[in-house]
Each structure stands twice: as C-alpha cells, then as structure tokens.
Amino acid sequence: MQKSVRLKSFELVAGDIRDVDVELLHALSISVRWPHRPKDWELFRRAGHGIVAVDGIGRVFGSAMWFPQGDNFATVGLVITTPRAQAQGGGRWLMDQILEQCGNRNLALNATHAAYPLYVSLGFTSEAIVYMRQGEVQQTLPALPTLGGELNELPSDRLTEITALDERAVGTNRARLLALLAKDASIATLSRGGEVVGYSMRREFGRGFVIGPIVAQNAWDAVHLTAVHLKNLEGRFTRVDTRERDGVFAEFLQRSGLGVAETVTTMSKGRRFLNREDKNPWVYGLAGHALN
Template sequence: MRCSCPKTASRGLRLSESASDSLQVSSFRLRLADIADVDLKHLHTLSIGVGWPHRAEDWQFLREVGKGVVAIDDIGRVLGSAMWFAYDTDFATVGMVITSPRLQAKGAGQWLMGHVRSRLDDRDLGLNATHAARRLYLSMNFKPEAIVYQCQGEAQDPPAFLSASDIVLRPIGPEELDTIADLDEIAFGANRRPLLEKLLSQSRSIALLRDGRIAAFSLCRPFGRGHVIGPVVAETDDDAIAVIRGHIIEHKGAFLRLDTREKKGPFFRFLDDCGLSVFDTVTSMSLGRKRPAVAQGASTKIYGLASHTLG
C-alpha cells in the first residue's frame, strides 16, 4: 500500500475528532464520500498527481474487490483516498491511501486512516508503506515486518532453467479455485478466495503440479505500464521460478513487474537476470497479528504479492 502523505503533523488542521466526516484544511473544507460514488477519471487524476501508475481500469478492479472513502473539496475535486480489503472476519489490508500534494503535512492522511480503522472493527490490519508514509503508520502503532522489493523493467529472455522431472506446468482450471485459495491461505495467513476468483478472471495462470496436486501457482494480469506477476505462491525458489518463467517469456520486450520480499537466493537473482531489477521498496507493516507471509521458517510463502494494496 502506498501513501503520499509524508508527515502526521496537523498544521492548518481544525478537527474535533479523528473520524469526523469533514475536515477544515487551511481555507477550504473537505468532505468524506464513498469511493464507489466517484467518477473513475477523478480517481485516475488523483493517482497521476502523485506519480502512481494505476490506470482507470486498475482503480475499477480495486473498487470491485474492496471498499473505500475519498476526500472531496468544495468544488468537487477528489484530493484524497483510502481503501480497505477485508479477507476474513479478523484480517484486512489497507491501500490506496493517497493525499494530493496540497494536503500533505496537513493531517489529511491521518484523518482518512481514522475512517478506515473505524470501519474495520477489531480486525488486524496489514499494509505496505512508502518511505514517506512510514512515520504516519508508526504513529498509529503499526509494526514493520519486512521490506518489499518492487522489481520491474523490460522483460528479457530468462536464463536456462532445469525444471524438476516430477512436475507438470499448466493453466489453473476454474474448478481449482478452492485448491489455490487453500494454498494461498497457508502462505498469506487469511482466506482470499473472492479476490483470487476475480484475479483468475483477468489473469493468465500457471500451476505447478507435483504428484497430481497443485504445489505452486502464479497469476499475471494487465496493470499500470504493462503487466504484473502476482500473487506467486510456492514452497521453494525453484518452484517459484518455474511458475513465473512462462510469464516472462510471454512478455519479453514489454514492461513487467513483480513485487517480492525475497532479497537473496535463486528467485531474486532470476528476476534480475530477466530484466526485473529493483526500482523501489516499501515496508510491510501490521497492526495486530503477524502473517505467515513474513514469518520466519514458513514452508509455503508469498514469493510475489498480488499488489502493494492487496498484499
């Protein structure tokens, strides 16, 4: 999850309670609205204004799988946003927390996050914070867990890779949704079946079968400047490489992205060899329980995030 608001200071802020439906900032007032009621072009303008790659189609996808609020000024401009994605009864991710440059350091990010938390009851929360937003989330008692490496670039021919002889690679069938959802839950720590169903409808998929069962999988879909690979779920680096290699070959010469917490080992080196070098980093943070996705010693894990926002 990326947030463009670098400070939590409340200069210019006159607010009686953090979850108020309006916010007076300097000489203008913001009101809160449901993100589902906003024209996509206004959301796209908001993300462009802070240099984020999201297309209007990416915003629409997020609105279909999550909920959110926006900050609107007196003349109808969308100047801020925040979204949440409830995966089960006790866990959600937070993302798309954006404030326009004119609102930064004026308390708008904290105001929006207050509304997010008020709508999520007692759920534990996870997010991915930019360098600028990290101070805000630390002030709200989020704890750092791990670094996410945003690997991207023009995809190149992957190096030679000898797959194990006991595996089969093929697309995921719609009847296998429950199987991959169970595998993803082990790695992620929460059930994301509805999200995976939606992702499957928009993605090319690769499953790795061993002894007749799915042991790893990856999805690849249009996003931002090109395509993004994720989620990638596997037990070993070799299995993770096996399920992304086909995507890289398919998109050779085009822009490709994969977000991972792996900083060393064969999987990370493979990404670099394929032209997907580290462009930026964010910090995975949590409020409440730590997810198996970043726990030490996890056997099945998330090698590639669905996105910064979705985890």
C-alpha cells in the same frame, strides 16, 4: 454527521469511494506518480471499501481503502493525499476513518517511505521489506533450474484447486479476492505427484503487466512459475513485488530485466501478519501493494 477536514483553504468532506467518477481517482493517483489505470481502480473498488476526501465542487483530494480477507483480517492501501494538500493532516484524517471502519480486524499494509511515520504513529509495526522489481523483460531469459513437477494452465473457474494452498501461504482465506483477480488473469499451476504445490497469476496492471500472486513451496518452483509468464512477455514492461531480497528467485528476476525500482515496508497492527515456515508454501510475489 458528515466528517470534514480543512486542508489549507479547502474544506473537505469524506465520501464513499464508490460514489466518485473513476477518472477523478485516476487523476489522484497520477498526482503522486502511481501507475494505476482507471481499470485498476475499478478492480480495487470491487475488491474493497474506501473513502475519498472531496471538496464542495466534487474535486478529490485524497483516498484510502481497505480490503477484508477472511473474517478478522484486512489489508489497507491506496492511501493518497494530493501533493498540494499534503502535510496538513489529511493522511491521518483518512487513516483514522479507515481504522474505525476496520473495527477490531488485524491489519497489514505496505508502507511507502512517505507514509511510514504516519503508520508507526498509528501503532503499526514493521515486518519485512518488499522489493518492487520492474522493467522490460529480456529477450532471452536466464537458464532455468530443473523443473520438479508439471506446469499447467488453470482455467479461472477452477480456483478451488489453489485456494487452500493460497490460504496456507497467506494465513487467511482470500478466495473472493482471487476470484476477482482471476477474471482477467492467466493462471499457471505447478503440480507434483498429482498435488498442486504452487501457482502464479499474470494480469495487466499500470504500465504493463504484473506477475502475482506467486505462491510456491521453494524458490526454484517460484522461478518456474514466473518464467512461464515471462517467456510470453519479452520486451514488455512487467512488475513483480517480492519480499525476497537475494537468492535464487531475486537473481532470476534481476537477470530477466526486473530491477529494484523502490521498496516498501510490510507493517501490521494486531496479530503478526507474516509467518514463514518451511512446511508451508510462501508468497514469492504479491498480488499488489494494497492487497498483499
């Protein structure tokens, strides 16, 4: 039976997010002032699964998505209820269905302030704060620390050189997602002693560019893996989502023109998601809020 919900005077049914015109999803994200372009929605639809809440004449009132990574893990994102239908139970209705679709996978997401109480009530627990840093990149970048290794550009057909490193940093295999992101990305690697010890991607997103993922062994490497992209983006609107509150990497971003615009909370359900250990690389920049 088709699932339905009544929000105010609207009778809504759940549909597959792949079946709606991308312009309707774009209008939905604009309604909550998110910067996603139709192209960004297309990428999300290729990367994951999701539902929309639609009325009898095909208008979209809400969305929610999930992105499988590895066998037993997924991230959740793009959870939106259009403002005129908020606080009527729509967000919970969407999330109940996403949780059903995810089955017994371990889950992680990045909660906005608006959504935080909903996720707590659904059994998610907080792990860390993500600082969304963005702005126009300074004409002159701050002085860089000494480079410990060699920076190279990685062609998108050589991703096997970074997937194992990425898995050590994230704790799950996201080769399929990286392949999708890499299609339109410029990728840098940092090597030491012939071994790749870090990588970063730069792609177009929203109002400008996003640098992420940024995976590195330490903050100094992360600075170099970010600077290599920023130096080509002077004056351009750029975003980095990071869990570094302060220290070398956060200060470098600040002085490059990327100030904190907003914070979200990384939450998980099931197995703990974040596991930072000195011997492992770390995610200094997220692929995106929905993707981690």
